[in-house]
Amino acid sequence: MIKTICPGCGLGCGLYLEGDEERGLKVWHRKRAPVNVGKLCAFGMSLPQYYDRERLNNTVDGKPVTLDEAVSEAVRRLKGVKPEELAFVSVGAATCEELASFINLCKGLGCKNLELGLNAAFKTLPESSHELLEIGVPLADVERASKLVLFFVEPFLQYPLLARRILKAKKNGAKVFEVAFVGSERGIADETVLLDATAFINAAAEELKKLRARKDVFEDALVISEANPYTDAVLLREMFAVCAECGATPLLMKPFLTTSAALLQSSLAPETKQGLSLLEVFEDERVKALFLLETDPAGALLLNERKIRKRLSELELLVEQGAFRTVASELAGVTLASEAFFEKRGVIVNVEGRVLENGGTSAAGVEILERMVEGVTGGRRSFEEVRSEVFGTLGLGETSPKEDDVQVKRKETKVLAEPEGLQGGATAVGTARGAEAAESGDYLLLYRTTPAFWSGVFAKSFVEISVDAARSLKLFRDDDVEISNAESVTLDFKISERLPERLIVSETKLAGVSERLLSPVRLRRKE
Amino acid sequence: MGTCYLAWATDEKIRRRAANGGFVTAALVAALENGLLDAVVVVKKEDVYEGIPTVTSAPEVVVESAGSLHAVPVNLTKFVVEFYKDEKNKGKKIGLPVKPCDARGIIEQAKRQQLDINDIYLVGLNCGGTLHPLNLREAAAEVYGIDPDAVVKEEIKAGKLFLTLQSGEERECKIEELEKKGYGRRDSCKMCITKIPTMADLACGNWGVLKGEEATFVEVLTGKGEALLKNALENGYIKVKEASEKSLEVRERIKNAMVKLAEEWWEKLDAVKELTRDERLKFYVETLRLCINCGACRTVCPVCACDDAAKCVSMHDERDDYVISMYNVIRLLHLMDSCIGCGQCEDVCPVDIPLTFIHRRFAERMQRKLNYMPGMNVSEKPPFYEAELQWHDIL
Structure with missing residues (x-):
C-alpha cells in the first residue's frame, strides 16, 4: 500500500492506494491522516478511476523517443524561444520538489511568466495580502471559531472534509453565515445573506456594497472562500475589503493541490507573481511557447476543447511534462513522461500550512526537470538538494515534515490594507475583459466548482434549475433541457426549491456555453 | 462452550x-x-x-x-x-x-x-x-500529559489504558476516566x-x-x-x-x-430514545441529509458484498429530492438484519453522520425480533436473504 495524498483539492487528504496497472487501484482509508482522519469525499473515493487514464509517453513531434532524446530536444527548443514569449504553467498535481525544479528551469531560461494558479489573485490584491492567499489558517481553527462566514463557497459539495469542521464549530456554538447567490442545500447556515446574481453580473461592485451594511456578519469572523483562476476580481477585492474593515480573518480554499506552491513562487521567483495568469496565457498572443507541468488545460480552463486545441496549435512550441495524456499531448512538440502523483516522492503544503509527505518512491519528475536545468544552465541538482531548497524555503530547516503539526504559518492573520479599485461589473481576475451583461429574461448559469469539475472526470450529468423555471418550461421528469449561449448543450436536470427563478447551477463544465463561473444563458425544453 | x-x-x-x-x-x-x-x-x-x-x-x-x-x-x-x-x-x-x-x-x-x-x-x-488513532494522540497529550510521538507501546489491562514511553516509563489511565473526558x-x-x-x-x-x-x-x-x-x-x-x-x-x-x-x-448514546415518533423522523432526516453521496460507507461495510448494480446505488438518483435518499433508505433496510455494529461506516463518513448508531437503532430491534445475530454462524443465512431465496424457489 502506498501512503499518498488526494490531489483533488488543497486540503491534501491522506489515504492509501494499493494495486497496480493490471489489477487496478484500490482505496484504503488512512485513519491516522490528521487532515481527514481517514475520511474521503466522492472524488477521493474515485481516485482509482482518476488514475486510470492513458499514460503519457516520451515523444518529439508525436514520434516515440527515449527520455534522453525528449529532454535534449525540449532543452534545444526552449533555448530557441525568446524569454518574453515563453510561459510556464503548473496547476495540477506536482510536488513541491518538482515545482522548485520547474521554477529553477523557468528562471534559467529568463522567463517571467510562471503561473502556479494564483497570479490573477496576486495581481488583484495588494502585496500585504499575498500571504493570506498563499496560506490559510489551521483547520482546527475552523472548529474553534465562534463565527464563520461561507463566502460564495459550498463546503459540502466543494470541500466536504472542511464541512465536517464547520459542523463541529456549530456544535461548539458557532454562528454560521453564508453569503451566496443561492443558499446551501444542506441548511448549514444559521443565516443566508443572498445577493442577486443578475445585479452582480451587471454591477458587481454595487451589489457587493450591500454587504457593508452587514458588519454584524463579518465582525471578527473567520471568512471562508475560494481562490481559483476564475474567481471574480471584484468579489475577491470586496471580500478582503470587508475583512479589513471588520477585523475578519480570511481562509482561501484552493481547488488544486499545488496551489500552496505559491509559497515557493513568492520566495524563489517573486517577480513572476505579476506575470500572466492562467487565462491570460491562453488569451495573450504574445505567448508563443508554453511548458505545462502536470496540467491538463481541459481541466483547469473553462474553455471548450476546440478552443484550447486551436490556441495550443497556434503556439510555436508546446512542451508537456506529466503522467497522463491530455488535450495538449497530441499537439505538443515534446512530451516528457513522468510518474502519477501517487507514485511520486516529495512533499506538498496543504491549505492550512501542513507539510505532507507523499509516500511514492519515484523522483522521475524532478530528475527530468533537473536534467533540463543542466541543459540550460549547466548545473544539475540531486533530488535531495532540491528538497533541501524546498525545506529551507518553507522554513523547515533540516527538520523533517511532521504531518501532525501545522509547520508553515502566516505572520499576519488579518487583512492589513483594504484593496483599491472596487468598481465595475463582474470580471474574471487578471483579465481586462468584463463579463457579458445579463438582460432581463436571461437565465444565469452558475458553475459550482468541485474537484470533479476541475479534473473533468466523473462530473455530474445534470444541472439544477428552479421550480419556477421547470413550471414555465413545462418540464417533465423524462425531459431534457437545452442550455445555450454561443453553443448549446443538452442534458438532464434536477429541480431545486432553493434556486431563484432564473439561476441554473452546474457542477459540470458546459463546454462552449459558458467560459466563466457566472454567465447569462438561454434555457429551454429540448424538443 | x-x-x-x-x-x-x-x-x-x-x-x-x-x-x-x-x-x-x-x-x-x-x-x-x-x-x-x-x-x-x-x-x-x-x-x-x-x-x-x-x-x-x-x-x-x-x-x-x-x-x-x-x-x-x-x-x-x-x-x-x-x-x-x-x-x-x-x-x-x-x-x-x-x-x-x-x-x-x-x-x-x-x-x-x-x-x-x-x-x-x-x-x-x-x-x-x-480507539481512533488521532483520538489516542490527543488523549496522550491532553490526559497523560506526554508527547504522543514518544509513545512506543500501548496496552489495555484491567480497565486501564497503559502507554509506554521511549524511556521505558509507563503511564496509565482508567478507560472510564478517558471516556468521561471525550477520549477512549x-x-x-x-x-x-x-x-x-x-x-x-x-x-x-x-x-x-x-x-x-x-x-x-x-x-x-x-x-x-x-x-x-x-x-x-x-x-x-x-x-x-x-x-x-x-x-x-x-x-x-x-x-x-x-x-x-x-x-x-x-442507553447513553441512544440519541432518539426520548423523542416522539415525529421528532425521531426529523432527527433521521436532518442527520442523513448531510450525506454527500461518496459511497464510502458501503465500500467499507464488512457485510456488504454487492457490486455497482446494488439496489442502494442503482435505485438512487441524485436528481431526486427525497428527504432521505434512496441510497440511505435501502442501506437502512439492507442492514437491519445484517449490521454487526463494527463502526467502519462511521469511521469513514466525511460529514460525520453517526451511522453506527442509526444502523444499530434499526438493526438491534429487528435482529432481536428475528432472533438472529449476524456473523455468528456461517450456516445461518440472513433472514431477508433467506426470504428472497424462498421466493425465488417458488418462482
Whole structure:
C-alpha cells in the first residue's frame, strides 16, 4: 500500500492506494491522516478511476523517443524561444520538489511568466495580502471559531472534509453565515445573506456594497472562500475589503493541490507573481511557447476543447511534462513522461500550512526537470538538494515534515490594507475583459466548482434549475433541457426549491456555453 | 462452550514481543512453518497509531507484528475479501488474528459467497474496544500529559489504558476516566456486546489469566481451531494447561461486566430514545441529509458484498429530492438484519453522520425480533436473504 495524498483539492487528504496497472487501484482509508482522519469525499473515493487514464509517453513531434532524446530536444527548443514569449504553467498535481525544479528551469531560461494558479489573485490584491492567499489558517481553527462566514463557497459539495469542521464549530456554538447567490442545500447556515446574481453580473461592485451594511456578519469572523483562476476580481477585492474593515480573518480554499506552491513562487521567483495568469496565457498572443507541468488545460480552463486545441496549435512550441495524456499531448512538440502523483516522492503544503509527505518512491519528475536545468544552465541538482531548497524555503530547516503539526504559518492573520479599485461589473481576475451583461429574461448559469469539475472526470450529468423555471418550461421528469449561449448543450436536470427563478447551477463544465463561473444563458425544453 | 486452556509460546523472543505469553503469534508461526497455512494476515506496525494489513508467508514478519494495536481499527474483512478476489489466491489457506467484528464480517462475506470460510483460520481476540488513532494522540497529550510521538507501546489491562514511553516509563489511565473526558474507545466499541469471539476458530485473550501467570486464555471453538492448537503443541511452539475453574469464572465475570457496560453505553448514546415518533423522523432526516453521496460507507461495510448494480446505488438518483435518499433508505433496510455494529461506516463518513448508531437503532430491534445475530454462524443465512431465496424457489 502506498501512503499518498488526494490531489483533488488543497486540503491534501491522506489515504492509501494499493494495486497496480493490471489489477487496478484500490482505496484504503488512512485513519491516522490528521487532515481527514481517514475520511474521503466522492472524488477521493474515485481516485482509482482518476488514475486510470492513458499514460503519457516520451515523444518529439508525436514520434516515440527515449527520455534522453525528449529532454535534449525540449532543452534545444526552449533555448530557441525568446524569454518574453515563453510561459510556464503548473496547476495540477506536482510536488513541491518538482515545482522548485520547474521554477529553477523557468528562471534559467529568463522567463517571467510562471503561473502556479494564483497570479490573477496576486495581481488583484495588494502585496500585504499575498500571504493570506498563499496560506490559510489551521483547520482546527475552523472548529474553534465562534463565527464563520461561507463566502460564495459550498463546503459540502466543494470541500466536504472542511464541512465536517464547520459542523463541529456549530456544535461548539458557532454562528454560521453564508453569503451566496443561492443558499446551501444542506441548511448549514444559521443565516443566508443572498445577493442577486443578475445585479452582480451587471454591477458587481454595487451589489457587493450591500454587504457593508452587514458588519454584524463579518465582525471578527473567520471568512471562508475560494481562490481559483476564475474567481471574480471584484468579489475577491470586496471580500478582503470587508475583512479589513471588520477585523475578519480570511481562509482561501484552493481547488488544486499545488496551489500552496505559491509559497515557493513568492520566495524563489517573486517577480513572476505579476506575470500572466492562467487565462491570460491562453488569451495573450504574445505567448508563443508554453511548458505545462502536470496540467491538463481541459481541466483547469473553462474553455471548450476546440478552443484550447486551436490556441495550443497556434503556439510555436508546446512542451508537456506529466503522467497522463491530455488535450495538449497530441499537439505538443515534446512530451516528457513522468510518474502519477501517487507514485511520486516529495512533499506538498496543504491549505492550512501542513507539510505532507507523499509516500511514492519515484523522483522521475524532478530528475527530468533537473536534467533540463543542466541543459540550460549547466548545473544539475540531486533530488535531495532540491528538497533541501524546498525545506529551507518553507522554513523547515533540516527538520523533517511532521504531518501532525501545522509547520508553515502566516505572520499576519488579518487583512492589513483594504484593496483599491472596487468598481465595475463582474470580471474574471487578471483579465481586462468584463463579463457579458445579463438582460432581463436571461437565465444565469452558475458553475459550482468541485474537484470533479476541475479534473473533468466523473462530473455530474445534470444541472439544477428552479421550480419556477421547470413550471414555465413545462418540464417533465423524462425531459431534457437545452442550455445555450454561443453553443448549446443538452442534458438532464434536477429541480431545486432553493434556486431563484432564473439561476441554473452546474457542477459540470458546459463546454462552449459558458467560459466563466457566472454567465447569462438561454434555457429551454429540448424538443 | 469449547475446551479452554492457558497457553504460552515456548520461544522467549515471542513471549517478550507479543502480549499474554505469545500464544497467538506462536500458533500462527507454527501453522506457517508446518504447512497448515499458506499465509498469515498481520497488521504491520508503523507506530502505535498506524498499521498496515499485510499478507505474509514469512514467520519473522508474523513475529515482528506481534503485540496489540488498539488504536488501529483496520478493516480486515474487506482486506481478506480483496485478497481472495485475486485469482492466484483462490484456495490458499490463511490465518489471521481477528476482533469479534472482523470475524463476524468474514463470516457474513462467506455467506455471500465472497470467500470460502474453510480456507480461513480465525484466531479470535477478546475485545473490549478499539480507539481512533488521532483520538489516542490527543488523549496522550491532553490526559497523560506526554508527547504522543514518544509513545512506543500501548496496552489495555484491567480497565486501564497503559502507554509506554521511549524511556521505558509507563503511564496509565482508567478507560472510564478517558471516556468521561471525550477520549477512549470508538462509539461502536462502547456499544458492542460481542466481547469474546465465539464465532471464530479460537477465542484468545487475557481475561481469565490469573495474577502471576504469563499466558493466553484460549477457547477452542472449531476443528480448525483445534488443528491450530494441536499443530503448535505437537511441534513444540507452545505449552498448555487446562484452564482452571477459577480462570473460567474470572473470564466470565469480566465478559459480563463488559457487556453490562456496553448496554449502559447504548442507553447513553441512544440519541432518539426520548423523542416522539415525529421528532425521531426529523432527527433521521436532518442527520442523513448531510450525506454527500461518496459511497464510502458501503465500500467499507464488512457485510456488504454487492457490486455497482446494488439496489442502494442503482435505485438512487441524485436528481431526486427525497428527504432521505434512496441510497440511505435501502442501506437502512439492507442492514437491519445484517449490521454487526463494527463502526467502519462511521469511521469513514466525511460529514460525520453517526451511522453506527442509526444502523444499530434499526438493526438491534429487528435482529432481536428475528432472533438472529449476524456473523455468528456461517450456516445461518440472513433472514431477508433467506426470504428472497424462498421466493425465488417458488418462482
